[in-house]
Amino acid sequence: MKKFQFKLDTVMDYKQQVLENRLVEHGAAVAQTRAQEAVYNDVQNRRTEYENEYRQKKAVGLNILELQLYQDCLEALHREENREQERLRQLQRIEEEKRSRVIESRTETATLEKLRDIKHKEYLKELQKDEERFIDDLTAARRFMANA
Numbered sequence: 001m002k003k004f005q006f007k008l009d010t011v012m013d014y015k016q017q018v019l020e021n022r023l024v025e026h027g028a029a030v031a032q033t034r035a036q037e038a039v040y041n042d043v044q045n046r047r048t049e050y051e052n053e054y055r056q057k058k059a060v061g062l063n064i065l066e067l068q069l070y071q072d073c074l075e076a077l078h079r080e081e082n083r084e085q086e087r088l089r090q091l092q093r094i095e096e097e098k099r100s101r102v103i104e105s106r107t108e109t110a111t112l113e114k115l116r117d118i119k120h121k122e123y124l125k126e127l128q129k130d131e132e133r134f135i136d137d138l139t140a141a142r143r144f145m146a147n148a
Helices: 009-060 063-148
Strands: none
Touching: 009 063
């Protein structure tokens, strides 16, 4: 009997390559998200430190110009924080999309692997049946030759 060949091996190889590419893309998206989280946390920390400094100076007393400067800076930090937070949300959405694509590819690959296993088991059963038939034919031929 001929050697086992899975007719969808090329498809399975292609799906495996797609999965590997999607894993790389997901890894890059995760890295971008983590980097953006660091940027966002940095902006939050700067704003918090600046607010604390503002409260301390306000308790001591500030002139109008200094007060306006602190308020303008706080507004700018707040806008920057909002921009970085929105960017983080966008990157998280992209990461989630990439993750779902990885899951989809893993499912497709797993399905093909299961199908390949089923076909291989069928092949092995057929191979065993052929061997049994050969042994039966050999036994029958020996009996026939012994009786003749």
